[in-house]
Amino acid sequence: MIRQAVIDDVSLAKAVRRAGGRVWLGLADRVDSIRPYPDLADLWRMVARSAYAQLRHNPPALLGTVAGLALVYLAPPVTLAAGLLTGDGPAAWAGGAAWAVMTGTYLPMLRYYRQPPWLAPLLPYTALLYLLMTVDSAVRHYRGQGAAWKGRTYARPEAAPDR
Structure with a gap:
């Protein structure tokens, strides 16, 4: 099993x-970690191998995940930029405030892992990458490519039971 x-x-x-x-x-x-991920391509393959499987190959779960990531992590910087570009002060303020809160709540994790604090405002970009990796995982699944891991390629499951 x-x-x-x-x-x-x-x-x-x-x-x-x-x-x-x-x-x-x-x-x-x-x-x-005993498995190094020296570049983005290696990290991408690792996430794409398992992200859609973690969602039990469930399209509504994928849509909810994409929507949730977009709303929580991408909407604040997009709202800030849109507010600044259109001169909408309240929108710019709301987007900036949400991004600042997100940044502040990420700082303890960066400290824990001894990472520089200047990485905190980049969390939306990290979320965007994870969102794209998750969608790629689903695309690979529906193309019948299965998941490649440790030199093996796993067949596309017919059903995704929760055992």
């Missing part, structure tokens, strides 16, 4: 829970 899973860590956690075990998910200081 786990061997054929595209998202094997999630399948393992479900198996542990079914067997009566407990699973903890949280931040940890002593965890290192």
Whole structure:
């Protein structure tokens, strides 16, 4: 069951829970990734491999995810820019304020991972990339390409049961 899973860590956690075990998910200081993602293409493949599978290959879940990402992360900078370009002060203020709140709430995570604070305002761009990777994951699925991982290509599932 786990061997054929595209998202094997999630399948393992479900198996542990079914067997009566407990699973903890949280931040940890002593965890290192053993799989490097040296460039955007490698990171893109990793996300595209599993993003639509995580949504259980469900088109409404994909639409909700895209809409949610766009509303939460992309609307503030777009609203700010539109307000500035059209001279709409309240729209510019609202977009700028929302972007500032987003930036401020991201700063603790950047500090935790010892990243520079100037990255915080770039969160909308990161979200846009993740949105595009998620859509690419769905496109790959519907093209019948399956998910490629660890040298194997997984077939397109016929159904996506939640076991």
